Amino acid sequence: MRKTDTLRRQHKDLLEIAAEVSSHLNSEKLANDANEVRDLLSQLFGKLNVHLTLEDQVLYPQLINHSDEKIRETAKRFVDQMGGIADALKDYKNKWSSAIKIQKAADDFINDTKGIFDALAKRIEKENNELYVLLDIS
Secondary structure, three states, rough: OOOOOOHHHHHHHHHHHHHHHHHOOOOOHHHHHHHHHHHHHHHHHHHHHHHHHHHHHHHHHHHHHHOOOOHHHHHHHHHHHHHHHHHHHHHHHHOOOOHHHHHOOOOHHEEEEEEEEHHHHHHHHHHHHHHHHHHHHO
């Protein structure tokens, strides 16, 4: 078992929910009923909150204090980059906090969702393939 298996499983869960939301990105359908998508977003942000708390309180402090300089530098770079993504996720969550808001601006919601999911997927890929690999081999 790898040290990062739990984190990787959480990533998989986040991407699966994002894919489910993405399968509902249809302007006409969302304009009529956005309750299911809003419920899925609540699930996504609940799981994301647990994941980020684990990273912030356990993973990153451990890596930033690691004996290996490469691991420390990589972790610091990831922490620095996370600020922009975290702010974007917070703004997105606040902007699309209800099904009514989604219904009233379905096209904007779709564009915002595609952008935020793209950023999230890229972040997950980088963590899995750059950061977690370092931790697993250390």
